[in-house]
Amino acid sequence: MTLTNQQARAAAADGSVAVVAGAGSGKTHMLVARFLHHLDAHGLTPLQIVAVTFTEKAAVELRARVRRAVQLARPDDFDTLAELDAAQISTIHALCARILRDHPEAAGILPGARILDEQQTQLWLAGQYGQALASLPERVFQRIPYSRMSHLLGALLADPIAAERAFQVSSEHWATWAAQAQTRAVRKLTGSVAWQNTLDVLRAFTGADHDRIESARREAIQHATALPGDPTSHAAGLLDVKLTGGSAKNWPDGGLSEVKDAVKTLRKLTEDALKEGLTLTLGPSDTWLEAALPDLREAFELVRAFLAERKRREGLLDYADLEVYALHALRDPDVRAHYARRWRAFLLDEFQDTNPIQDEILRLLRGDARTTIVGDEKQSIYGFRRADVRLFRLVRQDIAEGGGEEVQLDLSFRTHRALVEQSNAIFAPLLGDLHAPLQAAREAAHAPGSCVEAYLVQADATSTQLRRAEGTFIARRIQELLGGGFLIQGEDGPRPVRRGDIAVLSRTWGPLEGYGAALNAAGIPVVQAGGGSLLETRQALDALGLLTAVALHDPLAIIGTLRSPFCAVSDRTLQELHLAREDRSWLDVLDLSEDPAVQRARQLLRTLQSERRALSLSRLLQLADRLTGYTAVLANLWNAERRLADWRGTLDFIRSLERGEEDVFPVVRRLGELVSADLHVPRPVLEAGDAVTLLTMHGAKGLEWPVVIVADLGWTPPSSSNGVLFSPEYGVACREGAEEAEPPVVFAVMNASRAEREDAEARRLLYVALTRARDHLILTASGNSSHSLLALLEPGLGSAGVSITPVIPEEGDLGLASLGRLPTPAAPREVLIHREEAKIKSGL
Template structure:
């Protein structure tokens, strides 16, 4: 077994008491967790199913289970005795079902296993986040409306301060905190009442501060002395104002005196004392408002619980609360779980909260109030607690560590770092010793790490001076600096781009770095935990879907036309609208006879019909085919990521259609809801590209490590409070109250809580920086835009941003300046020296065709787009082909089959039969016929026609020699393709189609079968269009399956079960190529002659000058 440090060995081997481990970054805590689990098994203290291991994420649980299983396998392989082998074999089997899980999953399991006691259906489902958020909004709005109708006094008082919709939003924002808000000791008004009780003491304090200031007048300068003399003349009046509670008048009298010079502190103290009194005067109104809130929130919580129960809308937070409540109130249930688990292990304990601590205490010792068991093992790092926004409370880790120490357990510190170079560790130790301090009574303290990796480079600290540049220019310069530093590091060290990471405070900042890297020809890959519904490829689909369902929405059509799928510029849109100012954009598009508008109009018209009459998956497939989604997305920067996101979008649509029966309208409503709620939906998972720089948030990087880390945006501002309510568990509920003019002023409770929350947020921001810096293994770059002016005073250390803290701690002239390699640059200088990735003179620029997004976006040539069967129409009549594919004109209805009013088109019949033949590969004939019929959106009478006519053709095929010959060979049905089969000087010809049946023959070659529901030619001569179609299929198949040649390609006519095989393929390819060359050049009608023998059945007879001008007669 590999060696362990003494601290690691102690954490692994101490099994007879409670243990907490404070594990610094890179100290090997995951390894310790796994080895402790295996140690328990080895000592036979418990089986794999008697150890409850709780992790922070499902991914961590899965990885831990895999490591445990590997450890068991290693021990099984090393076992010498039969009994020992049998033991480890048993543990291996149990490990598959071992309770290695998350808190959310465990709580759900408790409720499912005890449905009667919990009062829940055991088949309950946890709703998606967007569903929960929508439910909460809906419930809050309905609650407010109901309270208004009932003329509730509490609501009426609050409506004087907040409009109804704003009040509903506040209620939604407070939902997760409701249990703790309503559990505040003494109620919500208690802190205000305590504050009011201190008013007299505050008056005495203010009077004393004023007297002390006036007694020190001799220390003031001449100007200040004169102001203080004037204040002294008002001293009696000020006393009367304070006594009468008119604190604003007293503050106004003191306002002219500046806090400068030797009297600075005295002036500040007096002003603050009066300001506190002013705030106290608001607390009476604050107490009254707090009572209204308490009453209203109590009723709202009950309404929310009732609605959740009746509609079965359950979140993980709700279920975990129910599980803890169940274990607290049902001793018999608790006893079963306490007896089941002999050992309890909890990872990432710094990110737990009070409720989760109660759960752990219950499972360990049976009491939620105190730690009574001796089987608890918790591991975490307070310095890495960065999930306060999700309810994590870092103080809980300290409380549990203290409880473990008080009950005779061990508190172990693992401070050896096996990840980062000594230079990085030294800088981290210095910085966080300053920022976090070493007070052992604090929830979080600095913990020096000891490096165990070889020496590398000092961290680079780049300070970019803002000067007179704008914020946008600073962002651009920061992006360029990072991109150039990445390229230089690659040149200096050979480190692959995929081993470099840019870590950001927020993912919306990524664009400037993506663009800068692209300008240098460097790929990037963005990985984040949200933002999917704001991705451009998703927004483009929303615009298209909005238009398809309502063509009157010009803004939606304009958005899609500007997208890469259409590529229309604003100038083109303007020119399109000019001739018809009275028409909508859609009507103008349909009127135009110019390319590319004609093609776009045709495609959008077809998609509009599909959206109205076909399923959502069919619509998305039609869109993919019409607008060549895959090559279009791949041609853009970050194309693989964009394509992955579109595929995820399609999967969401298909899932909704299959499971919930969603239509296109339903899907659009859902997407709009998700965007409105800013739903946290991650972008599509994709494999890490070894040649792409990784870009992610600091939160996303937690638990990861990279050889090189770049940390820009060190001066990002914190978010301001927009709720207007301040709350902290156990401390109070802060409100604002109106003055005479209706302005909302802060009460003392609000001010106190706001200050405390700001302190907690600053502390967590410091921990985020710790997490970010300790991701780096060898190279660390920190980039800060310095906005300070020459001679300006440094900021208060309590209000510093990251970059300011770094500049202060590692100041070049200071004691730690040599721990960083400083680079000082002007933003303007970086912008002037712009570099790009364009090759220099004499270099050959080669665009890797497999990677479209390395460099500026390109456009895939689309000179000629044809379906595989299009040339069959050319063979029948070139003029008809011209009208169809060059002028995009609508044709008249096709030939129909059947009788009376229930006739169906031959095309639709062919589609049905093709579907049946596809299903025949996996299902019996009767089931295939029924399943294909079931999905048809037709009347019962029409379905009978499909069943009758389709059965004839299918039964004939199943009896044919071809079917008997091929039925047992491996095959693919409906193999789609869209491939550039000819790249010629005149342009490119892309053919799209679907091979009905692609057979793998015993010798490894391919066979192609294309079914035809029509009648074969009667004159015994081959028809050129059919020959071309088979040639196209053969070319496509050999591109799709490199190394496999096509042995034969056949048309099979279902009407008489005859087959027709492609002959002399090489000659046919040359003939096809010659025709394509002409089609790429020809653009005039006269170049496509009409063949009059087919005019009677031509769909363009009504327009063609060679026709009669009359529509063909159709037998009725």
């Protein structure tokens, strides 16, 4: 195998090694070489090596690449090739499942349990969770109402071991944490350059004694100077400084506007510091929390035990159970000794995305075996899955202290030199101490110049209108690239860019629908590769609405079905039906209309109702499609491939729920419950082909394209959490009620810590998104928030010499007409209200 010096050093390390692998640096290639080194130099067999990957897809790829390498290096070694098929190359959850199969008694489970994947777990919980809550004693709802208790317990049960440990933290530390938070906030505020510079401005100017702004200036200086001694009163005093009045003639040496701006800056800095605990003290909310925590803990333990018993009876395990029981098994010295004899080397990929329980499992499992960890702190973006980037640092430190090596892979095989250099300049201020410059293995395919573009759509318009205009701009920029002979590096040399070479990425799925519509209006084919939840798609909602109308005669579902592509009844006709309805049901009123679309809709509903006892739900939907040409309508809409895939996925999902049920009623009700519970069902994955790919930043991890457009950089994160926060360090905390109320001390402390972690993760997510580009990078945003993702990038863009070009939309770019779609006529008010309440959307 051909390796760089860095890859060869990592692959041939005699002992344990920590590999910090930058984006596109060939870490999988190195892991294959490391696996072969264990076979050749250390005399191990594949059955003595464990490789842990983040996804099943990565495990399959690693096994296949190791097999090819062994075939080349040892073409006649059939035993090794045979053992590769049985080697433990898998995800962490597959590894945990192996431990439970080997040692069910030590784990405390019955042999032969069936493992539920994430979707199956959600389906199972949707059917059991309500029963678990209903079994709770009434006393636990005394301070936390039922609906809120349901939400809080759901979050706690997602990480049961961490929650269990968090409940053991005493409230006796709260006062100390409040004082510490206050001290940190005071030091950060008063020691900041912005605070000191602003005070210097206030001291540099003086107005007449009788001028109101002069009084405000003195008052502000007084409160700012005295704030460290009494943060609560002087922070309030600063925020109360009035800036009314004042006259320029009372400031003969100037400074009136400067002083006003400086006071405003002090107030803004103080407001920011309040969010970090500047005036944090124990209060009524802490008294409430202290009283409520025993109820929450009891409810957690009872629901957890209820669900565990149900799973035990049914012989089921979810992914969280795999981790819990594997950890339990590995606490047995005999189990650890068994694996110490069997497994002699570990290859742990994507270690930056490991959570604390997984780290504990791997520590117990690997013991003193040779360990190779591969990761990149800059690409740790799964905090919402409880990944803790600090664990990568700790294991790197352990390896170094144990005499192992650390190797940096910083040569990018993905991105050309010019883009790497500009990216390095962007990432230095974005990532701070985390930044590690990349080197490039190739040159650019196009003429010298900036490889990064940045645009900001600005107008006096709503955020929705601005996002539409951003989509229209993206479409025009792609047209320019496609029509202007822009060159990228192909397999056989430079070639013009094609549609399939381009990806549009955003922080969330929401904006991609609008961007896709804009590209479609411009004649550019797109594909939403996957992501989001199937049950939130229009096709799934159309299907649920039709089935609910047929099975339950629900008026809201009937309205949604009439407006959907199944029937395509206009809003004007719906309004006429509404006015004529009086006390009649919606089904009866359909007989009054002579409109052909209404008559076809009535016949459709009658036919399906007559067949509902003979056909399953999925067959009813197929019949509806044949009678109405529903999929033919989808095939003629933009993004047809995506819509048709979602329709097929919806049918498959409904089939999985039927289980031979003869009556459609329970299945329809169950479908409605799953939608209401926000069950996440993955959408079918599509290949892009010759179309522009639309994908989230998270979904793009591990992928690459010649041209990447990172859009919706005007996105701003939510300011705080209104749910439950918990950690083994600080305990468990939640608010009593509205977000505006003063939070408990421990909640404020953990929320500030959460905000810091999420800010750091947002920066790392930008690193991941920007490093998906091989040849060219385009950044777009709309709006002008100082807390947006674009604001995080601005210092780096300045360092890289990239100007943010303002885009002023044309008048039509802010409306639906610019996307090639006409506004829908207004529906009757009752219909609109019903549609919102029922979460039923039209398919157009």
